[in-house]
Amino acid sequence: GAGVSQSPSNKVTEKGKDVELRCDPISGHTALYWYRQSLGQGLEFLIYFQGNSAPDKSGLPSDRFSAERTGGSVSTLTIQRTQQEDSAVYLCASRQDRGSVEQYFGPGTRLTVT
Amino acid sequence: QQQVKQSPQSLIVQKGGISIINCAYENTAFDYFPWYQQFPGKGPALLIAIRPDVSEKKEGRFTISFNKSAKQFSLHIMDSQPGDSATYFCAASWYSGSRLTFGEGTQLTVNP
Numbered sequence: 001g002a003g004v005s006q007s008p009s010n011k012v013t014e015k016g017k018d019v020e021l022r023c024d025p026i027s028g029h030t031a032l033y034w035y036r037q038s039l040g041q042g043l044e045f046l047i048y049f050q051g052n053s054a055p056d057k058s059g060l061p062s063d064r065f066s067a068e069r070t071g072g073s074v075s076t077l078t079i080q081r082t083q084q085e086d087s088a089v090y091l092c093a094s095r096q097d098r099g100s101v102e103q104y105f106g107p108g109t110r111l112t113v114t
Numbered sequence: 115q116q117q118v119k120q121s122p123q124s125l126i127v128q129k130g131g132i133s134i135i136n137c138a139y140e141n142t143a144f145d146y147f148p149w150y151q152q153f154p155g156k157g158p159a160l161l162i163a164i165r166p167d168v169s170e171k172k173e174g175r176f177t178i179s180f181n182k183s184a185k186q187f188s189l190h191i192m193d194s195q196p197g198d199s200a201t202y203f204c205a206a207s208w209y210s211g212s213r214l215t216f217g218e219g220t221q222l223t224v225n226p
Contacts, residue, residue: 004157031211043158043203043216050211059213091157101146101211105157 002026004106006092012112013082021077021109025094032075033095033103034067038088046090049075050098082113118206120217127224133191135220137204140185144206148214149178149189152201161202162189194224 005024013019025032034046045059049069060066064082069075079086089110093103120137127133139147145166150158164171164178164187171178177190191198201221205214 033213035214042218043205043214045213045215048213056213093157095211098211101207102148102160102163103214104160105150107155107157 004092004094004104006090006106006109008109009107010110010112012114015084015113016081018078018080019082019111021079021090021111023075023077023092023094023106025073025075025092026096026104028096029094029104030072030097031095031103032069033093034075034077035091035093035105036088037091037108041088043091046077079111082111084113087111087113118204118215118217120204120220122220123218124221125223127194127222129194129196129224129226131194131224133194133198133222133224134188135202135204135222136186136188137206137217138184138186139206139215141206141208141215142185143208144215146207147178147180147187148205149176150203150205150216152203152219158203191222194222196224196226198222199224 007022030051032049037043047067048056064080067077089108091108093105095103118139148163149161151161152158162173162176175192180187201219203219204217
């Protein structure tokens with residue numbers, strides 16, 4: 001079956017602009033995660049959605065970052081007023097349900113802020 | 115309390131050799147320890163995982179060894195192949211389905 005998909009695969013933006021990154025989880029997966037992978041920081045957690053529960057936003061680095069998950073499926077990560085330090089690969093992962101533990105990652109969106 | 119430390123940062127192994135990557139964690143509440151394999155330009159792919167109630171898990175050429183008292187776990191790749199050349203990440207979470215805390219990654223190169 002189809003895996004986690006993310007779009008765009010690459011995004012170049014100017015400093016100060018807003019960007020939206022999209023994640024389509026595996027069909028039927030109730031949990032969705034965003035992580036960021038950068039050279040200096042490795043893989044770090046950003047935000048976690050589980051069904052209809054309030055999201056765990058504890059990993060968001062600043063209030064410029066926000067995420068939504070509509071209809072329990074597609075998620076959008078928004079970065080406002082982008083900064084050069086936001087340059088990284090943004091990875092989305094999904095998990096089937098509360099009874100499972102495996103997270104499956106998408107290919108990521110490479111964001112470059114110039 | 116939530117860190118996972120991974121070593122070595124890079125590893126070069128000859129084809130057919132054994133690759134060993136080590137991780138140590140601090141938070142004793144962690145109860146799920148996966149390893150991910152990542153190729154350039156791709157997302158991490160789940161390779162193998164272990165829970166703390168067992169000391170070893172083997173899947174094909176890949177084995178996780180887990181030492182609960184030492185708070186350490188390691189990945190062993192037997193008969194390493196050039197196709198295993200990738201970056202490997204250990205991770206941990208403190209309850210099933212929660213966020214993953216990743217190690218820093220190990221870049222493995224298997225020479226033919």
